[in-house]
Amino acid sequence: MKRLYSNELKEHIGEEVLIQGFLFQKRIMGNINFLLIRDKFGIVQCVVKDKDQIEILKDVMDESVLEITGNCVEEKRSSIGVEIHNPKVNIISKVKYPLNIEINKPIINANIDTILDNRAISLRSPLIRSVFNIQAQMAKAFREFADKNGSKEIFIPTIVGSATEGGSELFEIKYYDKKAYLGQSGQLYKQMMVGVFERVYAISHSYRAEKFGTSRHTSEFIQYEFEMGFIKDYMDVINFGIDIIRYIKDSVEKENIEDLKIINKELPLIPKNIPIMKLKEAQDLIFEKENIDHRGEKDLSPEDEKLISKIIKDLYKSDLVVITHYPTSKRPFYTMPDPQNPEETLSFDFILRGLEILTGSQRIHEYEQLILAIEKKGLDPKNYEDYLEIFKYGMPHEGGFGMGFERLTQQFLSLSNIREATLFPRDVKRITP
Numbered sequence: 243m244k245r246l247y248s249n250e251l252k253e254h255i256g257e258e259v260l261i262q263g264f265l266f267q268k269r270i271m272g273n274i275n276f277l278l279i280r281d282k283f284g285i286v287q288c289v290v291k292d293k294d295q296i297e298i299l300k301d302v303m304d305e306s307v308l309e310i311t312g313n314c315v316e317e318k319r320s321s322i323g324v325e326i327h328n329p330k331v332n333i334i335s336k337v338k339y340p341l342n343i344e345i346n347k348p349i350i351n352a353n354i355d356t357i358l359d360n361r362a363i364s365l366r367s368p369l370i371r372s373v374f375n376i377q378a379q380m381a382k383a384f385r386e387f388a389d390k391n392g393s394k395e396i397f398i399p400t401i402v403g404s405a406t407e408g409g410s411e412l413f414e415i416k417y418y419d420k421k422a423y424l425g426q427s428g429q430l431y432k433q434m435m436v437g438v439f440e441r442v443y444a445i446s447h448s449y450r451a452e453k454f455g456t457s458r459h460t461s462e463f464i465q466y467e468f469e470m471g472f473i474k475d476y477m478d479v480i481n482f483g484i485d486i487i488r489y490i491k492d493s494v495e496k497e498n499i500e501d502l503k504i505i506n507k508e509l510p511l512i513p514k515n516i517p518i519m520k521l522k523e524a525q526d527l528i529f530e531k532e533n534i535d536h537r538g539e540k541d542l543s544p545e546d547e548k549l550i551s552k553i554i555k556d557l558y559k560s561d562l563v564v565i566t567h568y569p570t571s572k573r574p575f576y577t578m579p580d581p582q583n584p585e586e587t588l589s590f591d592f593i594l595r596g597l598e599i600l601t602g603s604q605r606i607h608e609y610e611q612l613i614l615a616i617e618k619k620g621l622d623p624k625n626y627e628d629y630l631e632i633f634k635y636g637m638p639h640e641g642g643f644g645m646g647f648e649r650l651t652q653q654f655l656s657l658s659n660i661r662e663a664t665l666f667p668r669d670v671k672r673i674t675p
Protein backbone atom coordinates (compact mmCIF):
# COMPACT_ATOMS: atom_id res chain seq x y z
CA MET A 243 0.00 0.00 0.00
CA LYS A 244 1.16 3.53 -0.75
CA ARG A 245 1.67 5.93 2.14
CA LEU A 246 -0.97 8.67 2.34
CA TYR A 247 -0.42 12.02 4.03
CA SER A 248 -2.87 13.49 6.53
CA ASN A 249 -4.11 16.07 4.02
CA GLU A 250 -4.94 13.37 1.45
CA LEU A 251 -7.08 11.19 3.70
CA LYS A 252 -10.35 13.07 3.07
CA GLU A 253 -10.30 11.69 -0.47
CA HIS A 254 -10.11 8.12 0.87
CA ILE A 255 -13.09 7.82 3.22
CA GLY A 256 -14.29 4.25 3.48
CA GLU A 257 -10.96 2.81 2.33
CA GLU A 258 -8.22 0.92 4.10
CA VAL A 259 -5.27 3.31 4.25
CA LEU A 260 -1.62 3.38 5.32
CA ILE A 261 -0.13 6.32 7.17
CA GLN A 262 3.28 6.96 8.72
CA GLY A 263 4.39 9.55 11.20
CA PHE A 264 5.46 10.50 14.70
CA LEU A 265 3.42 9.68 17.80
CA PHE A 266 2.36 13.16 18.82
CA GLN A 267 0.22 12.07 21.72
CA LYS A 268 -1.32 8.95 23.21
CA ARG A 269 -4.52 9.37 25.19
CA ILE A 270 -5.80 6.48 27.23
CA MET A 271 -9.49 6.54 28.11
CA GLY A 272 -10.69 3.34 29.75
CA ASN A 273 -10.27 0.55 27.25
CA ILE A 274 -9.72 2.87 24.31
CA ASN A 275 -6.46 4.46 23.19
CA PHE A 276 -6.41 7.52 20.99
CA LEU A 277 -3.24 8.02 19.00
CA LEU A 278 -2.40 11.30 17.39
CA ILE A 279 0.01 10.74 14.52
CA ARG A 280 1.87 13.74 13.08
CA ASP A 281 3.19 13.91 9.55
CA LYS A 282 4.56 16.89 7.67
CA PHE A 283 1.10 18.24 6.87
CA GLY A 284 -0.94 17.66 10.01
CA ILE A 285 -2.23 15.32 12.67
CA VAL A 286 -4.33 12.18 12.27
CA GLN A 287 -6.34 10.68 15.11
CA CYS A 288 -6.48 6.89 15.37
CA VAL A 289 -8.97 5.10 17.64
CA VAL A 290 -7.54 1.88 19.11
CA LYS A 291 -9.93 -0.59 20.75
CA ASP A 292 -8.28 -3.91 19.99
CA LYS A 293 -6.62 -5.43 23.11
CA ASP A 294 -3.58 -6.78 21.24
CA GLN A 295 -2.93 -3.40 19.66
CA ILE A 296 -3.25 -1.65 23.02
CA GLU A 297 -0.71 -4.10 24.41
CA ILE A 298 1.74 -3.28 21.60
CA LEU A 299 1.36 0.43 22.37
CA LYS A 300 1.73 0.12 26.12
CA ASP A 301 5.33 1.29 26.44
CA VAL A 302 5.59 3.28 23.21
CA MET A 303 6.55 6.83 24.09
CA ASP A 304 5.86 10.17 22.39
CA GLU A 305 7.64 10.84 19.10
CA SER A 306 8.08 7.14 18.28
CA VAL A 307 7.83 6.62 14.54
CA LEU A 308 4.82 4.50 13.63
CA GLU A 309 3.27 2.98 10.55
CA ILE A 310 -0.45 2.39 10.76
CA THR A 311 -2.97 0.71 8.53
CA GLY A 312 -6.66 1.08 9.26
CA ASN A 313 -10.06 2.22 8.05
CA CYS A 314 -10.40 5.86 7.04
CA VAL A 315 -13.69 7.07 8.54
CA GLU A 316 -15.36 10.48 8.17
CA GLU A 317 -15.18 12.56 11.38
CA LYS A 318 -16.52 16.08 11.04
CA ARG A 319 -15.10 17.24 14.39
CA SER A 320 -11.55 16.48 13.31
CA SER A 321 -9.55 19.26 11.65
CA ILE A 322 -8.70 16.97 8.74
CA GLY A 323 -12.26 15.62 8.47
CA VAL A 324 -11.40 11.96 9.12
CA GLU A 325 -10.01 9.55 11.68
CA ILE A 326 -8.61 6.04 11.49
CA HIS A 327 -10.49 3.12 13.01
CA ASN A 328 -9.24 -0.39 13.70
CA PRO A 329 -5.58 0.57 13.30
CA LYS A 330 -2.80 -1.98 13.10
CA VAL A 331 0.41 -0.51 14.39
CA ASN A 332 3.90 -1.28 13.18
CA ILE A 333 6.66 0.40 15.17
CA ILE A 334 9.36 1.83 12.89
CA SER A 335 11.40 3.48 15.62
CA LYS A 336 10.64 3.16 19.30
CA VAL A 337 11.41 6.05 21.64
CA LYS A 338 12.48 4.93 25.11
CA TYR A 339 13.20 8.30 26.71
CA PRO A 340 10.85 11.03 27.87
CA LEU A 341 11.13 14.36 26.04
CA ASN A 342 12.90 17.29 27.73
CA ILE A 343 10.26 19.62 26.41
CA GLU A 344 6.52 19.20 25.97
CA ILE A 345 5.69 19.89 22.36
CA ASN A 346 2.17 18.53 22.07
CA LYS A 347 0.32 21.36 23.79
CA PRO A 348 -1.31 24.33 21.98
CA ILE A 349 1.11 26.63 23.82
CA ILE A 350 4.68 25.62 24.62
CA ASN A 351 5.23 26.11 28.27
CA ALA A 352 8.95 26.82 28.23
CA ASN A 353 11.17 29.86 27.95
CA ILE A 354 13.07 30.68 24.79
CA ASP A 355 16.35 29.24 26.12
CA THR A 356 14.81 25.85 26.88
CA ILE A 357 13.11 25.88 23.49
CA LEU A 358 16.44 26.60 21.80
CA ASP A 359 18.46 24.17 23.93
CA ASN A 360 16.08 21.46 22.71
CA ARG A 361 15.82 22.87 19.21
CA ALA A 362 15.69 19.67 17.17
CA ILE A 363 12.69 18.53 19.19
CA SER A 364 10.95 21.87 19.79
CA LEU A 365 10.91 22.43 16.03
CA ARG A 366 8.63 19.40 15.76
CA SER A 367 5.89 21.26 17.61
CA PRO A 368 3.22 22.23 15.04
CA LEU A 369 3.22 25.76 16.43
CA ILE A 370 6.96 26.26 15.94
CA ARG A 371 7.13 24.27 12.73
CA SER A 372 4.48 26.53 11.20
CA VAL A 373 6.80 29.52 11.56
CA PHE A 374 9.33 27.80 9.34
CA ASN A 375 6.72 26.54 6.89
CA ILE A 376 5.78 30.17 6.43
CA GLN A 377 9.40 31.30 6.27
CA ALA A 378 10.10 28.82 3.48
CA GLN A 379 7.10 30.14 1.55
CA MET A 380 8.32 33.70 2.07
CA ALA A 381 11.68 32.82 0.54
CA LYS A 382 9.97 31.09 -2.35
CA ALA A 383 7.77 34.14 -2.95
CA PHE A 384 10.78 36.47 -2.84
CA ARG A 385 12.49 34.39 -5.51
CA GLU A 386 9.33 34.17 -7.60
CA PHE A 387 8.77 37.92 -7.62
CA ALA A 388 12.42 38.75 -8.28
CA ASP A 389 12.57 36.19 -11.12
CA LYS A 390 9.33 37.40 -12.70
CA ASN A 391 10.71 40.91 -12.67
CA GLY A 392 13.88 40.24 -14.58
CA SER A 393 16.39 39.56 -11.80
CA LYS A 394 19.10 36.93 -11.76
CA GLU A 395 19.82 34.88 -8.64
CA ILE A 396 23.45 35.05 -7.59
CA PHE A 397 25.51 33.31 -4.90
CA ILE A 398 27.80 35.49 -2.86
CA PRO A 399 30.98 34.55 -0.96
CA THR A 400 30.87 35.07 2.80
CA ILE A 401 34.62 34.89 3.43
CA VAL A 402 35.84 38.38 2.61
CA GLY A 403 38.90 40.60 2.84
CA SER A 404 37.30 43.86 4.01
CA ALA A 405 34.36 45.48 5.78
CA THR A 406 31.33 46.94 4.03
CA GLU A 407 29.06 48.29 6.73
CA GLY A 408 31.63 49.80 9.10
CA GLY A 409 34.24 47.85 11.01
CA SER A 410 33.21 47.39 14.62
CA GLU A 411 31.15 44.23 14.43
CA LEU A 412 33.37 42.27 12.10
CA PHE A 413 34.21 38.63 12.84
CA GLU A 414 37.86 38.08 12.09
CA ILE A 415 38.97 34.63 10.98
CA LYS A 416 42.32 33.01 10.46
CA TYR A 417 42.67 32.44 6.76
CA TYR A 418 45.83 30.46 6.02
CA ASP A 419 48.59 32.94 6.86
CA LYS A 420 46.34 35.97 6.44
CA LYS A 421 43.45 37.70 8.18
CA ALA A 422 39.99 37.46 6.69
CA TYR A 423 36.49 38.33 7.83
CA LEU A 424 33.00 36.89 7.72
CA GLY A 425 30.88 39.03 5.39
CA GLN A 426 28.52 41.54 7.01
CA SER A 427 26.48 41.82 3.85
CA GLY A 428 26.64 40.81 0.19
CA GLN A 429 26.74 44.52 -0.62
CA LEU A 430 29.88 44.83 -2.75
CA TYR A 431 29.26 41.64 -4.67
CA LYS A 432 25.67 42.40 -5.60
CA GLN A 433 26.78 45.82 -6.80
CA MET A 434 29.54 44.29 -8.91
CA MET A 435 26.99 41.92 -10.40
CA VAL A 436 24.77 44.82 -11.53
CA GLY A 437 27.58 45.49 -13.99
CA VAL A 438 26.99 41.99 -15.34
CA PHE A 439 23.28 41.09 -15.05
CA GLU A 440 21.78 44.56 -14.40
CA ARG A 441 19.34 43.24 -11.79
CA VAL A 442 20.29 40.60 -9.21
CA TYR A 443 19.20 39.05 -5.96
CA ALA A 444 20.48 36.60 -3.38
CA ILE A 445 19.30 34.99 -0.18
CA SER A 446 22.59 35.07 1.59
CA HIS A 447 24.21 34.73 5.02
CA SER A 448 25.57 37.72 6.93
CA TYR A 449 27.68 37.78 10.09
CA ARG A 450 28.01 40.45 12.73
CA ALA A 451 29.65 40.30 16.13
CA GLU A 452 26.70 41.97 17.87
CA LYS A 453 27.76 42.35 21.47
CA PHE A 454 24.31 42.51 23.00
CA GLY A 455 21.68 39.82 23.09
CA THR A 456 18.74 41.89 21.88
CA SER A 457 15.45 40.49 20.63
CA ARG A 458 16.26 41.70 17.09
CA HIS A 459 19.96 40.88 16.60
CA THR A 460 21.78 37.61 16.03
CA SER A 461 25.40 37.02 15.01
CA GLU A 462 24.47 35.02 11.94
CA PHE A 463 21.46 36.01 9.89
CA ILE A 464 20.23 35.94 6.34
CA GLN A 465 19.50 38.84 4.04
CA TYR A 466 17.25 39.10 1.06
CA GLU A 467 19.77 40.98 -1.07
CA PHE A 468 18.55 42.92 -4.08
CA GLU A 469 20.26 45.33 -6.49
CA MET A 470 19.01 46.95 -9.70
CA GLY A 471 20.71 49.02 -12.40
CA PHE A 472 19.33 51.60 -14.84
CA ILE A 473 17.08 53.16 -12.23
CA LYS A 474 15.67 56.67 -12.51
CA ASP A 475 16.33 57.24 -8.82
CA TYR A 476 16.01 55.68 -5.37
CA MET A 477 12.20 55.66 -5.60
CA ASP A 478 12.42 52.80 -8.13
CA VAL A 479 14.16 50.71 -5.47
CA ILE A 480 11.69 51.69 -2.73
CA ASN A 481 8.77 50.73 -4.96
CA PHE A 482 10.34 47.39 -5.78
CA GLY A 483 10.82 46.75 -2.05
CA ILE A 484 7.20 47.55 -1.24
CA ASP A 485 5.91 45.43 -4.11
CA ILE A 486 7.97 42.42 -3.13
CA ILE A 487 6.85 42.58 0.51
CA ARG A 488 3.23 42.80 -0.60
CA TYR A 489 3.77 39.83 -2.94
CA ILE A 490 5.30 37.80 -0.11
CA LYS A 491 2.35 38.58 2.13
CA ASP A 492 -0.22 37.62 -0.52
CA SER A 493 1.66 34.41 -1.19
CA VAL A 494 1.71 33.38 2.49
CA GLU A 495 -1.97 34.25 2.81
CA LYS A 496 -2.75 31.94 -0.09
CA GLU A 497 -0.37 29.06 0.56
CA ASN A 498 -0.13 28.82 4.37
CA ILE A 499 -3.76 28.75 5.43
CA GLU A 500 -3.27 25.88 7.91
CA ASP A 501 -0.07 27.35 9.37
CA LEU A 502 -1.72 30.73 9.90
CA LYS A 503 -4.58 29.01 11.70
CA ILE A 504 -2.13 27.23 14.03
CA ILE A 505 -0.15 30.40 14.71
CA ASN A 506 -3.31 32.48 15.00
CA LYS A 507 -1.76 35.84 14.11
CA GLU A 508 -2.78 38.52 11.62
CA LEU A 509 -0.35 39.30 8.80
CA PRO A 510 0.66 42.99 8.57
CA LEU A 511 -1.43 45.56 6.73
CA ILE A 512 0.32 46.60 3.50
CA PRO A 513 -2.15 49.01 1.86
CA LYS A 514 -1.95 50.35 -1.68
CA ASN A 515 -0.25 53.58 -0.64
CA ILE A 516 2.63 53.22 1.79
CA PRO A 517 3.67 56.40 3.63
CA ILE A 518 7.17 57.54 2.66
CA MET A 519 8.82 60.39 4.60
CA LYS A 520 12.19 61.88 5.41
CA LEU A 521 13.86 61.08 8.73
CA LYS A 522 13.32 64.73 9.75
CA GLU A 523 9.61 64.53 8.98
CA ALA A 524 9.30 61.35 11.03
CA GLN A 525 11.01 63.06 13.97
CA ASP A 526 8.68 66.06 13.62
CA LEU A 527 5.68 63.73 13.63
CA ILE A 528 6.91 61.92 16.74
CA PHE A 529 7.35 65.30 18.45
CA GLU A 530 3.94 66.55 17.35
CA LYS A 531 1.95 63.40 18.23
CA GLU A 532 3.87 61.98 21.19
CA ASN A 533 5.66 65.04 22.53
CA ILE A 534 9.00 63.21 22.42
CA ASP A 535 11.72 65.41 21.00
CA HIS A 536 14.29 63.42 19.04
CA ARG A 537 14.60 66.10 16.35
CA GLY A 538 18.21 66.42 15.24
CA GLU A 539 19.12 62.82 16.12
CA LYS A 540 20.95 61.09 13.26
CA ASP A 541 18.90 57.91 13.35
CA LEU A 542 15.68 56.49 14.74
CA SER A 543 16.09 54.74 18.08
CA PRO A 544 14.26 51.45 18.66
CA GLU A 545 11.74 53.48 20.65
CA ASP A 546 11.28 55.92 17.74
CA GLU A 547 10.67 53.03 15.36
CA LYS A 548 7.85 51.82 17.58
CA LEU A 549 6.37 55.31 17.92
CA ILE A 550 6.44 56.15 14.23
CA SER A 551 4.82 52.80 13.42
CA LYS A 552 2.05 53.45 15.89
CA ILE A 553 1.43 56.95 14.54
CA ILE A 554 1.39 55.74 10.92
CA LYS A 555 -0.92 52.86 11.75
CA ASP A 556 -3.40 55.26 13.36
CA LEU A 557 -3.22 57.76 10.51
CA TYR A 558 -2.97 55.50 7.45
CA LYS A 559 -3.88 51.96 8.54
CA SER A 560 -0.47 50.75 7.36
CA ASP A 561 1.92 48.47 9.26
CA LEU A 562 4.72 49.55 6.91
CA VAL A 563 6.38 52.96 6.73
CA VAL A 564 9.42 54.02 4.68
CA ILE A 565 11.87 56.54 6.15
CA THR A 566 14.34 58.24 3.78
CA HIS A 567 17.25 60.72 3.81
CA TYR A 568 19.42 59.46 6.65
CA PRO A 569 22.51 61.63 7.26
CA THR A 570 25.60 60.96 5.16
CA SER A 571 27.67 60.65 8.31
CA LYS A 572 25.60 57.62 9.44
CA ARG A 573 25.45 55.69 6.19
CA PRO A 574 28.09 53.48 4.53
CA PHE A 575 30.46 54.93 1.93
CA TYR A 576 28.62 53.50 -1.06
CA THR A 577 25.43 55.48 -0.31
CA MET A 578 24.51 58.26 -2.77
CA PRO A 579 24.34 61.70 -1.16
CA ASP A 580 21.31 63.79 -2.08
CA PRO A 581 22.48 66.25 -4.78
CA GLN A 582 20.12 68.85 -3.25
CA ASN A 583 21.77 68.49 0.17
CA PRO A 584 24.94 66.36 0.41
CA GLU A 585 24.55 66.12 4.20
CA GLU A 586 21.69 63.71 3.52
CA THR A 587 21.60 60.50 1.52
CA LEU A 588 19.21 58.89 -0.93
CA SER A 589 18.84 56.04 1.54
CA PHE A 590 15.88 54.45 3.24
CA ASP A 591 14.76 52.08 5.96
CA PHE A 592 11.53 50.14 5.96
CA ILE A 593 9.92 49.96 9.40
CA LEU A 594 7.40 47.14 9.77
CA ARG A 595 5.34 47.00 12.95
CA GLY A 596 7.90 49.00 14.88
CA LEU A 597 11.13 47.35 13.67
CA GLU A 598 13.60 48.07 10.87
CA ILE A 599 13.37 45.17 8.45
CA LEU A 600 15.12 46.63 5.41
CA THR A 601 17.86 49.12 4.59
CA GLY A 602 18.67 50.32 1.10
CA SER A 603 19.73 53.23 -1.04
CA GLN A 604 20.71 54.57 -4.36
CA ARG A 605 24.46 53.96 -4.69
CA ILE A 606 27.32 56.10 -5.88
CA HIS A 607 27.97 54.79 -9.39
CA GLU A 608 30.83 57.07 -10.45
CA TYR A 609 34.38 55.90 -9.93
CA GLU A 610 35.98 59.15 -8.77
CA GLN A 611 33.10 60.06 -6.47
CA LEU A 612 33.25 56.61 -4.92
CA ILE A 613 36.98 56.87 -4.18
CA LEU A 614 36.39 60.22 -2.45
CA ALA A 615 33.51 58.74 -0.43
CA ILE A 616 35.69 55.83 0.71
CA GLU A 617 38.45 58.23 1.78
CA LYS A 618 35.97 60.47 3.56
CA LYS A 619 34.99 57.52 5.76
CA GLY A 620 38.65 57.09 6.71
CA LEU A 621 38.94 53.90 4.66
CA ASP A 622 41.65 52.97 2.17
CA PRO A 623 40.51 52.66 -1.47
CA LYS A 624 43.32 50.12 -1.96
CA ASN A 625 41.26 47.62 0.08
CA TYR A 626 38.39 48.02 -2.37
CA GLU A 627 40.32 47.81 -5.64
CA ASP A 628 38.45 44.86 -7.10
CA TYR A 629 35.11 46.39 -6.26
CA LEU A 630 36.14 49.75 -7.70
CA GLU A 631 37.12 48.11 -10.97
CA ILE A 632 33.54 47.67 -12.05
CA PHE A 633 32.84 51.38 -11.56
CA LYS A 634 35.95 52.38 -13.45
CA TYR A 635 34.63 50.62 -16.50
CA GLY A 636 31.05 51.84 -16.58
CA MET A 637 28.10 51.56 -14.17
CA PRO A 638 24.53 52.77 -14.65
CA HIS A 639 22.54 54.56 -11.95
CA GLU A 640 21.81 51.82 -9.49
CA GLY A 641 20.46 50.98 -6.07
CA GLY A 642 19.31 48.13 -3.91
CA PHE A 643 18.47 46.88 -0.47
CA GLY A 644 19.13 44.23 2.12
CA MET A 645 16.12 42.90 3.98
CA GLY A 646 16.44 40.84 7.15
CA PHE A 647 15.16 37.34 6.42
CA GLU A 648 14.48 36.47 10.06
CA ARG A 649 13.24 39.96 10.92
CA LEU A 650 10.67 39.84 8.15
CA THR A 651 9.36 36.52 9.50
CA GLN A 652 9.43 37.91 13.04
CA GLN A 653 7.36 40.95 12.09
CA PHE A 654 4.99 39.09 9.77
CA LEU A 655 4.09 36.75 12.63
CA SER A 656 4.45 39.22 15.54
CA LEU A 657 7.10 37.09 17.27
CA SER A 658 8.66 38.77 20.26
CA ASN A 659 12.20 37.50 19.59
CA ILE A 660 14.14 37.09 16.33
CA ARG A 661 15.38 33.74 17.65
CA GLU A 662 11.85 32.38 17.22
CA ALA A 663 12.27 33.09 13.51
CA THR A 664 15.73 31.48 13.28
CA LEU A 665 16.11 27.70 12.99
CA PHE A 666 19.43 27.55 14.85
CA PRO A 667 20.25 31.01 16.19
CA ARG A 668 23.78 32.18 16.98
CA ASP A 669 24.40 35.04 19.36
CA VAL A 670 26.93 36.28 21.86
CA LYS A 671 26.04 33.39 24.22
CA ARG A 672 24.82 30.68 21.89
CA ILE A 673 26.60 28.65 19.25
CA THR A 674 24.75 25.34 19.77
CA PRO A 675 22.80 23.41 18.68
Ligand code: 4AD
Nearest residue numbers: 427429459460463599600601602642643644646649
Ligand atom coordinates in the same frame (compact mmCIF):
# COMPACT_ATOMS: atom_id res chain seq x y z
O1 4AD B 1 20.75 47.60 7.71
P1 4AD B 1 21.84 46.68 7.31
O2 4AD B 1 23.06 46.67 8.13
O3 4AD B 1 22.19 47.05 5.80
C1 4AD B 1 23.08 46.38 5.01
O4 4AD B 1 23.66 45.37 5.30
C2 4AD B 1 23.19 46.99 3.63
N1 4AD B 1 24.25 46.29 2.87
C3 4AD B 1 21.89 46.90 2.93
C4 4AD B 1 21.88 47.52 1.58
O5 4AD B 1 21.59 46.86 0.61
N2 4AD B 1 22.17 48.78 1.51
O6 4AD B 1 21.26 45.21 7.22
C5 4AD B 1 20.14 44.94 6.40
C6 4AD B 1 19.03 44.29 7.19
C7 4AD B 1 18.50 45.13 8.34
O7 4AD B 1 17.52 46.04 7.92
C8 4AD B 1 17.94 44.07 9.27
O8 4AD B 1 16.65 43.69 8.84
C9 4AD B 1 18.87 42.91 9.05
O9 4AD B 1 19.50 43.10 7.80
N3 4AD B 1 19.90 42.84 10.11
C10 4AD B 1 19.95 41.91 11.07
N4 4AD B 1 19.13 40.87 11.36
C11 4AD B 1 19.46 40.10 12.41
N5 4AD B 1 20.53 40.27 13.19
C12 4AD B 1 21.39 41.30 12.95
N6 4AD B 1 22.47 41.45 13.70
C13 4AD B 1 21.11 42.17 11.84
N7 4AD B 1 21.72 43.26 11.32
C14 4AD B 1 20.98 43.64 10.27
Ligand code: MG
Nearest residue numbers: 591598600601
Ligand atom coordinates in the same frame (compact mmCIF):
# COMPACT_ATOMS: atom_id res chain seq x y z
MG1 MG C 1 20.03 49.22 8.62
